[in-house]
């Protein structure tokens with residue numbers, strides 16, 4: 211049976227760290243304590259299968275009032291293509307702490323089709339958005 215939970219204490223922190231640090235293109239090498247701090251300060255959601263454990267994850271970086279940034283969405287490779295990715299994002303966006311947001315934001319290399327089904331559109335005024343970005347921060351030796 212499938213269960214989706216936003217209970218932080220149910221999350222498999224080791225599994226989330228393993229996937230993000232080793233298999234994601236956006237958080238490669240992220241230290242475990244940095245990730246744990248990030249997760250603690252986010253609204254998180256996981257998909258769990260009976261007898262298997264956690265197979266999917268998503269989180270929102272948010273003030274829980276006006277703005278949320280959707281991040282770290284993944285499904286373990288052997289469980290993809292069965293709706294878990296969409297389900298975990300939908301469940302996260304339905305969380306009571308994340309209602310009434312003026313803006314949701316996300317960045318994706320190639321999953322625009324997934325997020326388009328959930329109401330996301332490309333930036334309408336990209337010239338108004340700015341960033342400070344340090345993509346090598348997790349892997350740079352001090």
Ligand SMILES: CC(C)(COP(=O)(O)OP(=O)(O)OC[C@H]1O[C@@H](n2cnc3c(N)ncnc32)[C@H](O)[C@@H]1OP(=O)(O)O)[C@@H](O)C(=O)NCCC(=O)NCCS
Nearest residue numbers: 283284285290291292293294295296297317318321323324
């Ligand atoms: C992206 C990811 C989370 C999708 O999870 P998933 O469980 O395979 O996706 P789902 O089965 O829920 O698919 C949801 C929808 O997205 C679409 N979709 C899924 N993978 C897709 C792909 N590779 N290309 C285009 N569309 C895709 C599906 O068509 C599906 O549409 P439907 O609901 O109308 O059937 C998963 O492939 C993954 O973990 N990828 C590696 C990590 C990653 O890239 N994360 C996203 C970072 S922005």
